[in-house]
Amino acid sequence: MSSAFNRSMRRGFHLILPLFTCAWILCLLTLTPSPAWPLTLELPAAAYQGDMIVGRVRPEAPVFVGEQRQAVGRDGVFVIGIERMQPADITVSARDGKTESRKIVRILARQWDIQRIDGLARRYVHPDPEQVKRIEADNRRIEAVRTKPPSPDPWFLDRGFILPVRGRVSSVYGSQRILNGEPKSPHRGIDIAAPEGTPVKSPAAGVARLVAPGLFLMGNALIIDHGLGVQSTFIHLQRILVKEGDRVVQGQTVARVGKTGRASGPHLHWGVSAGTVLVDPQRVVGRRFGE
Numbered sequence: 001m002s003s004a005f006n007r008s009m010r011r012g013f014h015l016i017l018p019l020f021t022c023a024w025i026l027c028l029l030t031l032t033p034s035p036a037w038p039l040t041l042e043l044p045a046a047a048y049q050g051d052m053i054v055g056r057v058r059p060e061a062p063v064f065v066g067e068q069r070q071a072v073g074r075d076g077v078f079v080i081g082i083e084r085m086q087p088a089d090i091t092v093s094a095r096d097g098k099t100e101s102r103k104i105v106r107i108l109a110r111q112w113d114i115q116r117i118d119g120l121a122r123r124y125v126h127p128d129p130e131q132v133k134r135i136e137a138d139n140r141r142i143e144a145v146r147t148k149p150p151s152p153d154p155w156f157l158d159r160g161f162i163l164p165v166r167g168r169v170s171s172v173y174g175s176q177r178i179l180n181g182e183p184k185s186p187h188r189g190i191d192i193a194a195p196e197g198t199p200v201k202s203p204a205a206g207v208a209r210l211v212a213p214g215l216f217l218m219g220n221a222l223i224i225d226h227g228l229g230v231q232s233t234f235i236h237l238q239r240i241l242v243k244e245g246d247r248v249v250q251g252q253t254v255a256r257v258g259k260t261g262r263a264s265g266p267h268l269h270w271g272v273s274a275g276t277v278l279v280d281p282q283r284v285v286g287r288r289f290g291e
Ligand SMILES: [Zn+2]
Pocket: 171, 187, 189, 190, 191, 268, 269, 270
């Protein structure tokens, strides 16, 4: 009995000794003043034009896309919006003064729906100067919300995005009209056809940042901030059911579908922005970010 006990003790010791040695070496490594703990960048290897990507830097350090500094939120999470016409791969780097970590994200091209319409009367192509002034003032209000310093909490991260309204997508992201040979600004959101009064659900958790009724083209507009510079913009609304500053959860009814402003019929226009870059909402729905 005692020899069996001794055997098992020896076996145990054989297991413990290497573990102990490992712990000792690790201890020595941590006590050695340099090298610093390496910076690691977690990022997808590739993305499509119009995508939103979420990355993470460990330990927390400033992150750059090219030379442009990105907002880094809690736990080192950051968001990059890829432009619709992003022409080349992007270089993302994390720098902590002593060391730098670099990664390249391959950008994959997409085909956009381009429609050419010729022989239109001039008034359909150019709005009058008074209208242009109002449109520009409205755009500045929206832009001001998108360029504010972002909240460091990525509220969208836990549960991702759902569609705010179930219905037929009547106009996709990225489509563009060329009227009398003149390219108009591309569609930077999606249109979902739905009857007036249909509830609009918040696609992700967040805070209501802008309640703007009566805009010239956009009608009644609402912006929900999902954190880290990611925002949903809803326009042509019939009614808005939240106030600026209200916290909202995913799936909460925040507005009702309408046709206010310049809309040919009732539908929800939903835009998703990452900073000032408008990305494709259909490519964020159902995605698991940061995994
Ligand atoms: Zn639209």
